[in-house]
Amino acid sequence: MTSLAARALALLCAALALVGGGYWWGHTATDNAWQAKQAKADQAVSKAIAKETKRADHAAASYLQEHLDQEARYADLNTQYLDLRRRAPLVVPGPVVVAPCGNTPVPEASGPDQRPAPGAAGDSGPVLTLAAVRMWNGALTGVDAPAGACGSAGAAEGADTACAESAGLTLDDAWDNQATNARTCAEDRQRFQHLIDYLKDGK
Template sequence: MAARLLFALIFSLALVGGGYWWGSNATDNAWQAKHAKALEAERAETAKETKRADQAAANYLTEHLDQEDRYAALNATYQDLRRRVPLVVPGPVVVVTRSESPGPDSPGPDERSAPATAVDSSPVLTLAAVRMWNGALIGTDQATGACGPAGATEGSDAACAQGSGLTLNDAWANHAANAKACAADRQRYQHLIDYLNGK
């Protein structure tokens, strides 16, 4: 009887131990399968992001090289244009003359002998200068007024040498606005880069 009880106890313990081992093994297998599935999903997501990053880098490189080529071609065109055409021409001279005879109610001496005076003769940018300025901003050569782009008719040099009506003050104001816009862009891009880098 004692042997039977001992056998029953050992059998019960073996069943409990076997059940525990089987349950533990099944749990480990389920966890490993779940973990393997999660790893596979992570690998797929990483591969997708790597492919997207590689494509973005390739697009940037292509566009950057294209831009470098365009600006090199623009520089060659504009250097040639600068050899032929001035960037500034004398501004219009407005002559103010004094009246030939004073009015009956005008006090003071007779001004008939007073010399004429010139007012505002600031240099004026030529159409060529404006064309080069705009080309540098947008990256392509385009006509400005009668000053046609590269390869235009032969009389275009005379047209490019004409005054545009814009002064150096106008150019400086435009430069200041462009510099401010570039500084704002740099600041926004730096914040975006810092955000993306997790800083």
């Protein structure tokens, strides 16, 4: 009887050991699978972060290089244009148009007299030279480009006659252009500020 009870107890212990071992093995296998899955996910996140960091570093380096290149271009333009301003005026007097005076015959047709008043003159305000237009455009684009014959590749070194010629543009024309450029810059600043705010909010 004792032997039978001992055998039953041994079988019960063996069964419990098998159940416990199976549970432990299953639990360990589950843990290992979860850890492997988590390690794979962590590796993917690390790769994504490394890729984004590399892209950000490349963008920052590219911006810095472009910024330095632009500063160098504008420094060269400034030196070039300071010399040009010493050699050519920015404005010249506008053309003076004098109306015929006195002895103009009276037109045959009836109606109001369309002739200008004696001695009336056209607008003789200052007009921009080709040098001024060349410098204006260069300041906007960062690239020196000829305006008419001023700065053209075929012009002889030191030949400033073309640069001192009238471009046919008045100070009013320059102001209108400046107002358009200023409005465009303000719109760009507004768009960039909204983009900066959006990116900051997304962090």
